[in-house]
Amino acid sequence: MTTDVRETAVGLDLAIAATELRQRYGEFEAVRGVSLTVRTGELFALLGTNGAGKTTTMEVLEGYRPATSGTVEVLGMDPYRRRRALSPRVGIMLQENGLLSDLTVAETIGLWRDLHANPRSLDESLELAGLADKARVRVRQLSGGQKRRLDLVLSVIGRPEVLFLDEPTTGMDPEARRATWSLIRELVTEGTTILLTTHYLEEAEHLASRLAVMHEGEIRVEGTLEEVVGGHGDRVSFRLPPEIPLDTLPLIGGHAPGVSLAGGTPVVTYTIADGDQATRAHAALVPLFAWAAERGVTLERLAVRTASLEDVFHSVVKESA
Amino acid sequence: MNDVAQAVRLARVDLTLVFRNRTAFVNAVLLPLLIAGALASNGVGGGTAGIPATQYVMTGMMAFILIFATFMNLAGFYTSRREEMVLKRLLGGPATRTAILSGSALGATAVYLGQVVILCALMSAVMGTGAPADVPLLLLAALLGAAFFSLLAMAVSGLSSTGEMAQIATLPVVLLLVGGSPVMLPPEMLPQALRTAIEFLPMTPIVEIMRTAYLGLNYIGAGHEPLGALERWGAALPSLGLLAVWIAVAALLARAFFRWDPRRG
Numbered sequence: 001m002t003t004d005v006r007e008t009a010v011g012l013d014l015a016i017a018a019t020e021l022r023q024r025y026g027e028f029e030a031v032r033g034v035s036l037t038v039r040t041g042e043l044f045a046l047l048g049t050n051g052a053g054k055t056t057t058m059e060v061l062e063g064y065r066p067a068t069s070g071t072v073e074v075l076g077m078d079p080y081r082r083r084r085a086l087s088p089r090v091g092i093m094l095q096e097n098g099l100l101s102d103l104t105v106a107e108t109i110g111l112w113r114d115l116h117a118n119p120r121s122l123d124e125s126l127e128l129a130g131l132a133d134k135a136r137v138r139v140r141q142l143s144g145g146q147k148r149r150l151d152l153v154l155s156v157i158g159r160p161e162v163l164f165l166d167e168p169t170t171g172m173d174p175e176a177r178r179a180t181w182s183l184i185r186e187l188v189t190e191g192t193t194i195l196l197t198t199h200y201l202e203e204a205e206h207l208a209s210r211l212a213v214m215h216e217g218e219i220r221v222e223g224t225l226e227e228v229v230g231g232h233g234d235r236v237s238f239r240l241p242p243e244i245p246l247d248t249l250p251l252i253g254g255h256a257p258g259v260s261l262a263g264g265t266p267v268v269t270y271t272i273a274d275g276d277q278a279t280r281a282h283a284a285l286v287p288l289f290a291w292a293a294e295r296g297v298t299l300e301r302l303a304v305r306t307a308s309l310e311d312v313f314h315s316v317v318k319e320s321a
Numbered sequence: 322m323n324d325v326a327q328a329v330r331l332a333r334v335d336l337t338l339v340f341r342n343r344t345a346f347v348n349a350v351l352l353p354l355l356i357a358g359a360l361a362s363n364g365v366g367g368g369t370a371g372i373p374a375t376q377y378v379m380t381g382m383m384a385f386i387l388i389f390a391t392f393m394n395l396a397g398f399y400t401s402r403r404e405e406m407v408l409k410r411l412l413g414g415p416a417t418r419t420a421i422l423s424g425s426a427l428g429a430t431a432v433y434l435g436q437v438v439i440l441c442a443l444m445s446a447v448m449g450t451g452a453p454a455d456v457p458l459l460l461l462a463a464l465l466g467a468a469f470f471s472l473l474a475m476a477v478s479g480l481s482s483t484g485e486m487a488q489i490a491t492l493p494v495v496l497l498l499v500g501g502s503p504v505m506l507p508p509e510m511l512p513q514a515l516r517t518a519i520e521f522l523p524m525t526p527i528v529e530i531m532r533t534a535y536l537g538l539n540y541i542g543a544g545h546e547p548l549g550a551l552e553r554w555g556a557a558l559p560s561l562g563l564l565a566v567w568i569a570v571a572a573l574l575a576r577a578f579f580r581w582d583p584r585r586g
Binding site for chain 2: 033064084087088092093094096097098099100101102103107111112114115116117151154155158
């Protein structure tokens with residue numbers, strides 16, 4: 001993942017670019033050589049465990065702190081040194097709300113509207129926040145999810161070209177999360193470039209055109225959902241037939257199976273990572289069926305699936321454990 | 322919006338919040354007026370430094386009450402907002418650092434100026450002292466005093482982890498500055514060594530300029546003689562210089578200690 005950003009940028013319209021970004025706090029290096037690019041109009045999701053370095057990466061891109069080393073560019077500018085030029089074009093939603101709890105919803109929106117040159121109207125903002133009936137309510141009386149939604153709307157009140165969302169749906173119930181997803185999709189449709197961090201793999205699957213998994217300050221996996229998941233193989237699984245001893249299971253494509261227990265029953269899983277992505281599952285099943293026919297067994301609960309983002313995530317975290 | 326317009330907009334928010342938050346309202350708005358009012362109505366007997374003691378104390382109060390809105394409460398505001406991520410959130414928007422910090426300072430200054438106006442009204446209408454002799458000089462001293470204490474509030478907030486801690490942390494500074502100034506007692510009543518030290522502390526020039534500006538008598542020197550307009554400004558010049566130095570010192574302290582990121586975590 002050390003491609004030169006400028007090389008990639010040829011013919012591509014990059015809204016966000018980081019090259020070999022490193023961020024050190026005293027002895028601790030929170031970000032260790034991250035390179036990533038986000039194209040204009042794209043939603044890029046940054047996944048990772050707590051402490052993986054996502055928020056630090058975001059804060060450097062948002063211009064809160066200069067990079068210890070490496071380069072970062074947002075809309076072609078250094079976000080730390082060109083803060084003033086960038087701030088009208090960039091929206092930021094932090095992991096914590098930072099709202100003034102004694103103001104009403106309408107007053108809060110009013111303040112942010114006044115700070116921006118060409119803001120969305122009060123009514124539109126209330127509508128986007130789903131708080132049209134709460135305009136006169138003090139912010140402290142809103143639920144956690146409502147505050148999060150209000151905060152999201154504050155970050156897009158100035159119609160930013162680039163939007164940073166740090167865990168935008170944390171603390172929301174499933175209903176509110178769905179509503180927020182559709183708001184985010186709407187923003188993408190409007191042409192906003194979005195860099196989003198999340199704990200929810202589902203969120204990345206639903207929203208992201210590309211994503212990366214960070215762990216211990218590095219990007220471990222990056223690409224479109226299809227690429228990321230495809231790189232981690234297909235899964236072929238079935239119940240272990242009772243009459244078959246474990247050590248007589250065949251090798252498929254040269255690989256031995258893994259066995260796990262599901263509801264007290266041993267389940268055999270082959271991970272097929274070699275060969276052409278489109279045909280490898282089929283190619284693996286041919287010798288498997290031949291073997292089953294030869295032994296006269298039926299493969300119960302036979303399932304073929306591609307790897308899920310969860311598989312990828314766990315394998316990234318496990319690799320380094 | 323430029324910095325000034327942003328600061329004014331943010332100051333409006335701060336004014337709203339001072340009146341909406343009960344603790345802030347009591348500490349920043351009500352308490353200073355109660356203290357000054359109590360002193361005025363009890364009447365301090367006798368004469369001090371050639372004028373009725375009440376006049377001496379009330380003109381001292383005008384400077385003294387700076388410590389409420391523009392220092393103690395402001396230090397608390399900066400600190401609690403930093404810890405609640407409000408400052409960082411604002412910084413993520415179009416407002417600049419300068420606008421965010423001076424917005425709150427401006428709101429506090431407005432509260433303070435309102436209190437000065439009330440004290441002036443009290444003195445001229447109720448106590449019969451008459452109107453201030455030199456309004457521009459009085460206003461200048463008030464504004465410079467507010468600037469000094471706002472910058473000091475930023476420095477204190479950087480060293481405190483909660484709004485309450487920040488207010489407590491201002492107390493020793495308040496005791497030193499108020500004790501070390503002619504707010505209540507004329508310096509003539511103090512031993513010479515102490516007088517010399519006090520002359521250089523920041524509260525002294527604020528009090529002396531305001532008292533001179535209000536009464537039209539020289540309280541910067543020891544003479545207390547009546548001064549004309551030009552003489553007043555001439556007499557105030559060294560004090561204004563000293564105050565400018567203290568503002569620069571407070572600005573350096575603010576720069577060194579103020580922080581945008583919360584102390585926790």
